[in-house]
Amino acid sequence: MPTATLTSVLPILDLSDFTSGDAERQATFVTRLREAAHHGGFFYLRGYGASPAQVDAVLQAARDFFALSDEQKHAVHMAQSPHFRGYTAAGDEITRGERDWREQIDIGAERSPLPQDAAAPAWTRLQGPNQWPAGLPHLKPTLLAWQDTLTEATSHLLHALALALGQPEDRFDAAFADTPVQHLKVIHYPGRAQGESRQGVGPHKDSGCLTLLLQDTQAGLQVWERDGPGVAPGAGRWIDAPPLPGTLIINLGEVLEILSNGYLRATIHQVVSPPQHVDRLSVAFFLSPRLDAELPELVLPPAQAAQARGVDRDPQNPLIAHTGRNLLKGRLRSHPEVAERFYADVLETYGVKRGDAARAYV
Template sequence: MSLPVLDLSLFYSENRDEFLRDLRHAARDYGFFYLRGHGISEGYQQDMLTLARQFFALSQAEKMAVGMVNSPHFRGYTRQGGELTAGRADQREQFDTMNEGRAALDTEPAWRRLQGPNQWPESLPALKAGLLFWQDSLSAICERLMQAFALALGQPEDIFAALYRGEPFQHLKMIRYPGIGQAGQGVGAHKDAGLLTLVMQDKQSGLQVATSQGWLDAPPLPGTFVVNIGELLELASGGYLQATLHRVVSPPVGIERLSYAFFMGPRLDAAVPLLQLPAELSKQLAAVSVDPANPLFSHVGENVLKGRARSHLDVAARHYPDFCLSAGIKTTERV
């Protein structure tokens, strides 16, 4: 058993209907698939992994100078153990970027403060241009996939466009997993909250997807991205598309794992629509699965801020104490 492999170039060919059929199957039965034919060369992918190695090779002091705790916009470096999944510390270090922009003048509601500038290390000037262009490249792939999903669900091709056109919520993680063995939680089991996620892996395995038969490995396939459905796309499809639990197990002792995860979300000021599916698809609807301890909001900005605050308690305690109090999020200031 393995994840399906889809070729995005078929979306622009005479085999479009076959591609849309396979997309529906992959997204409904797995919630995950490999994507090739996306237009990004394997050489470019390797260049981005080299850039990641250069960043993580910086001294701890250089990385902590751009620590996320300094940013009310949840941008910057997080040391190993600094992010939580399901209340437990993830054993990875990472660097987060989002849409580059000015801080919002209007700070109410609280989610508007997610808008703002990224942090960039002075000693690696190539990082800014590299990651911002990479974000835009991955965002373009996601927009093409959203058009394909719309057609696969029997909708107009641009049905989702209002959610992301102009200013989609881009969120990129550059990640390093140290080799501590499978006893460590690289990333705990979770579902992604946005629309779509693209993951690029180096040569080291670790990503696993939950299935009815247990955890399924998603080993690296050269030149591909792993794509998975987010909870907001599941919500919009009425549960037809499946957001699936997944996790990352830590690599063996002495071996590191590098990856990029790009989360494509709607505009922060958007509300997620509920599509009316064709009758033949409506018959196959499943209930939308929601974690009662982490309920979804249809309003995007509030949902994103809640998720970020739960994962980064130090940032939440320093910059969002009132929001956390109202949302029932218990924070502990950590440095």
């Protein structure tokens, strides 16, 4: 498959244009955001509110965690958490039936588990506390502060997206009020020798609303461009999205594709493993509406409605408008050990077979 390597293929936006209070800068940002979200679904973002010192602290905390012994990391293994929180070793997470060569720790909002009884939907089990490794007292405050910083940035982005879609600026506020789903993945991609699988993480769409990705200095993220200048009809190509200092990578998740009937695009992407003796770090933040939210499709302005492409229909990845059910679908298929330990009673409901709980997207 062809690959484009020019950084300029992905647009670069500056969130401070929207938060500046200057009407002209705000309008320009909304226009550029509409174009980026409609055509590619991926872009770089500057001015999102984090200081260089905070970025350095987050990446150092990631290095500190992955420098722990296997015994220390496995003490907080995800297999112990019905909330899909904790450590996953390289090869233990699956995308499209193949093992991803990355290790990671998953962190969410620090909330108490929701009450469970026979009538409680399975997706309510997703809420609960994190697992924190002993011996790294700075990890918790550093990552939760990062989560707060990016939640605020995402709130501004959602206001701008609402305006870009011809909606009131506060259109999404109620769905994200009080208990939005906050999810951090702190990820380490070990290098791989020539001849080994290069799947750091396989091709997938994100199941939430917006993803904000911090990358270190090692490239590896690729975005699937299925149409555009220089792309033959039906061919598509992978676009490299290398790190740019001072930026995050932003991409849209399935929730926004569903709400806009495909006017906004949740785009397939992957990570290619670095070469042997080279490591890659990234910190991905995913924000979704409250677990119980089921948002109705937006009524778009006529010109945008005419450009809506419809929601992608993939038999391996059915999209569900309800937040909790859509998120649980992805978790069950990616983490078979957790699925079979804590969700055996609902696997068939979500189209997952016992002993085979990993057949679709992250």
